[in-house]
Amino acid sequence: MGWFDPQRKMYKKIPINGQHEGIGMSGDIALYQGKPVVHTHMVVGSPDGTTRAGHILAAYVSPALEVMVTVDPIAMQKRLDPAADLTLIDPALK
Amino acid sequence: MRYKQIEDEPKTFVLIFETSDEIASGLQQFARGQGLGGSSFEAIGALSHAKLGWFNWETKKYDPACVLDEQVELLSLIGDIALRDGEPQVHAHVVVGRSDGTAHGGHLVEARVRPTCELILTESPSHLQKKLDPKSGIALIQI
Secondary structure (H helix, E strand, O other): OEEEEOOOOEEEEOOOOOOOEEEEEEEEEEEEOOEEEEEEEEEEEOOOOOEEEEEOOOOOOOOOOOOOOOOOOOOOEEEEEOOOOEEEEOOOOO | OEEEEEEOOOOEEEEEEEOOOEHHHHHHHHHHHHOOOOEEEEEEEEEEEEEEEEEEOOOOEEEEEEEEOOOEEEEEEEEEEEEEOOEEEEEEEEEEEOOOOEEEEEEEEEEEEEEEEEEEEEEOOOOOEEEEOOOOOOEEEEO
């Protein structure tokens, strides 16, 4: 998982190993320079019932992850935000 | 906060909050401005400050469950908007992630954005009305 460090303008890596329940995953897909960019957050459950969570950098499935995707009638566009050094959705872009 | 309507039926908006925007008051203001009667929304993003509440059944008030004056991932924000005495009322629940990967959750009291919050809001087909529930002392949706 990742945690966005606003000072370093990078994601700090949070390694989470071992079997976990995928409790909640939300996200969106927007376009940057014509290519889709996936932005996803996830909460996972440990064997003792506590949770860990963050921005998904990489998540390996075991045994299954069920995802529903709804396509919006208008695609959102991203632009590079120099303050955060991230691509952020700009609703004014077409 | 900037927004774009992306669908007419049902009325659907994308709301993009920016650094230093506050989500709860921003949503309330948006709902009033658009004359929304009942809606549901969800969002992800990141925050520089979050105040989460926990409903205390004894006092019938929200206790401050967790005040985080630090950068957190906004892992999920789920909520609805209904009318109470003609005024839109925002009800939302939040899960946030700290830098060590631990998660905290509660009722949204205050959430200050940094650097973005991407929210999608859909208006409900019929107006959701809230009515004061004497048992809990809070306004709950009546259907």
